[in-house]
Amino acid sequence: MFPTPYGSPDGLFHRLRHAAEERWDAYCWHPFVQGLADGTLPLAAFRRYLVQDWLFLIHFARAKALAAFKAESLDALRGKANALNALLAEMNMHLAYCAEWGMSEADVLATTEAPETVAYTRWVLDRGMAGDILDLEVALAPCTVGYGEVARRIAEHPRRRREGNPYESWIAAYSSPEYQALARGAAERLDALGVSHGGEARFRTLAATFAEAARLEAAFWQMGLDAAR
Numbered sequence: 001m002f003p004t005p006y007g008s009p010d011g012l013f014h015r016l017r018h019a020a021e022e023r024w025d026a027y028c029w030h031p032f033v034q035g036l037a038d039g040t041l042p043l044a045a046f047r048r049y050l051v052q053d054w055l056f057l058i059h060f061a062r063a064k065a066l067a068a069f070k071a072e073s074l075d076a077l078r079g080k081a082n083a084l085n086a087l088l089a090e091m092n093m094h095l096a097y098c099a100e101w102g103m104s105e106a107d108v109l110a111t112t113e114a115p116e117t118v119a120y121t122r123w124v125l126d127r128g129m130a131g132d133i134l135d136l137e138v139a140l141a142p143c144t145v146g147y148g149e150v151a152r153r154i155a156e157h158p159r160r161r162r163e164g165n166p167y168e169s170w171i172a173a174y175s176s177p178e179y180q181a182l183a184r185g186a187a188e189r190l191d192a193l194g195v196s197h198g199g200e201a202r203f204r205t206l207a208a209t210f211a212e213a214a215r216l217e218a219a220f221w222q223m224g225l226d227a228a229r
């Protein structure tokens with residue numbers, strides 16, 4: 001398995017990632033990701049993905065706000081406020097791409113959500129509402145940590161194309177030290193919550209949540225690819 005720099009080797013994040021190995025790989029090394037790395041991804045696939053991702057991020061921000069609500073310390077609350085702001089900044093990158101394609105924020109907002117977008121975002125919100133902060137953080141982690149790993153896998157791809165790769169700024173955003181710190185922070189938070197909130201006793205349920213999020217992530221890439229058929 002691709003080595004992960006996130007979380008502690010004996011922490012909850014490593015255990016969850018390992019337990020979901022097959023789905024995790026299918027997500028982090030999806031053909032869509034490989035197409036980003038070598039620049040061969042059809043533009044129609046990227047456009048479909050990116051517009052839907054902007055809609056995804058609106059609901060993902062709501063899920064982070066739910067995590068702020070469920071935060072059990074002032075530090076955790078501050079962390080959530082930062083995460084929410086980072087998400088809003090990520091959404092601006094999307095709008096810059098959309099502007100290049102002649103789409104305004106209103107145009108993107110008026111786009112119908114794909115079933116894959118609804119399925120993933122509303123499922124995360126439901127896990128978060130039904131469970132406690134650990135259930136929610138486990139549902140959120142594949143998103144935040146996964147994109148950090150995706151950027152690392154892209155960087156090490158033997159056919160990685162940099163010159164003239166149309167997706168270079170997307171790759172740069174998730175490779176940035178800021179985003180990498182976010183991914184590391186999310187894995188470390190899981191490790192800490194695993195200790196404080198009975199991660200061992202709850203492992204089966206948590207592993208099912210983590211694996212389901214990874215599956216929904218892969219389906220999200222696939223939704224983009226399907227638009228280019």
Ligand SMILES: Cc1ncc(CO)c(N)n1
Nearest residue numbers: 053056143144147217220
């Ligand atoms: C679907 C999806 N997962 C994760 C991220 C990373 O924030 C994103 N932008 N979109």
